[in-house]
Amino acid sequence: MKPLNYLTLHKHTRLLLLVGLLSGCSSTPPLEAPITIVNGYTIQHLPETIELPAGQFYMGDQSGAGDSDERPVQQMVIAAFALGRYEITFQQFDEYTDAEGLPRVLSSNTQRGVLPVVNVSWHAAQAYTQWLSVHTGQKWRLASEAEWEYAARAGQYSHFQSGNAPESVCSVGNIADQTALKAGIATEITSCNDHSATSKAGGAYAANSLGLHDMHGNVWEWVADCHVIYGQAIDDSLCTQRVVRGGSFLTPASSARLSNREALNPTQFLNQVGFRVVREL
Numbered sequence: 001m002k003p004l005n006y007l008t009l010h011k012h013t014r015l016l017l018l019v020g021l022l023s024g025c026s027s028t029p030p031l032e033a034p035i036t037i038v039n040g041y042t043i044q045h046l047p048e049t050i051e052l053p054a055g056q057f058y059m060g061d062q063s064g065a066g067d068s069d070e071r072p073v074q075q076m077v078i079a080a081f082a083l084g085r086y087e088i089t090f091q092q093f094d095e096y097t098d099a100e101g102l103p104r105v106l107s108s109n110t111q112r113g114v115l116p117v118v119n120v121s122w123h124a125a126q127a128y129t130q131w132l133s134v135h136t137g138q139k140w141r142l143a144s145e146a147e148w149e150y151a152a153r154a155g156q157y158s159h160f161q162s163g164n165a166p167e168s169v170c171s172v173g174n175i176a177d178q179t180a181l182k183a184g185i186a187t188e189i190t191s192c193n194d195h196s197a198t199s200k201a202g203g204a205y206a207a208n209s210l211g212l213h214d215m216h217g218n219v220w221e222w223v224a225d226c227h228v229i230y231g232q233a234i235d236d237s238l239c240t241q242r243v244v245r246g247g248s249f250l251t252p253a254s255s256a257r258l259s260n261r262e263a264l265n266p267t268q269f270l271n272q273v274g275f276r277v278v279r280e281l
Contacts (some may be wrong), residue, residue, distance in 0.1 A: 169217065
């Protein structure tokens with residue numbers, strides 16, 4: 001496993017992942033629909049979620065070409081849950097920090113709004129989900145690694161939702177590409193063009209078959225799990241590294257593979273790391 005630095009993280013693996021049946025998706029109120037809860041507080045920018053059915057799948061690198069932290073492959077049983085259709089935005093996270101009297105997180109872009117929030121630590125992402133839970137009466141949290149991969153795969157056996165060719169990822173995700181190379185922000189790229197050198201608003205690229213956007217690229221996504229060897233038990237209070245998934249606009253397609261995982265200190269906040277949320281059913 002290689003460390004994650006401020007600009008790039010990538011591993012080169014290939015995999016086949018058997019995913020259980022996923023069907024019958026539905027969504028919560030739209031992204032901008034406000035929700036008023038019992039104490040009278042109104043959340044103006046509630047995350048939109050997609051309800052995913054229960055199922056089973058094999059998580060990890062089945063090809064043998066992946067890094068050691070993607071093995072051993074293990075069969076996972078997943079309960080039904082709802083996952084964010086998009087990554088959490090600055091607009092959504094700013095509503096939380098403003099309500100709690102906290103400083104707004106920094107943006108490395110000149111814009112904020114509906115761009116995915118970055119420079120958020122794992123602890124800050126957890127705090128946002130707790131805030132949502134308190135003010136909606138629903139249970140919100142980060143996805144587990146297994147839930148994330150189950151949703152990202154959406155029944156696919158290929159390396160990416162777009163197939164096995166790395167160049168195909170530019171049609172479904174925002175990765176380090178020819179545009180990033182020309183802009184001088186990335187040197188290791190995939191030879192395709194997604195027409196963006198920085199992060200993009202959710203929905204700019206094609207969703208997977210479940211309606212989830214940006215499971216490849218845009219920003220890395222914190223998940224709940226401690227970074228350990230698959231199947232290894234650990235006292236969560238002793239965890240020193242948490243997992244990020246999905247790759248970013250600064251990493252090539254190899255980082256966006258559906259089994260790829262990286263480790264970060266949960267106190268770190270980086271210009272290419274954000275998150276999406278789960279709503280329990």
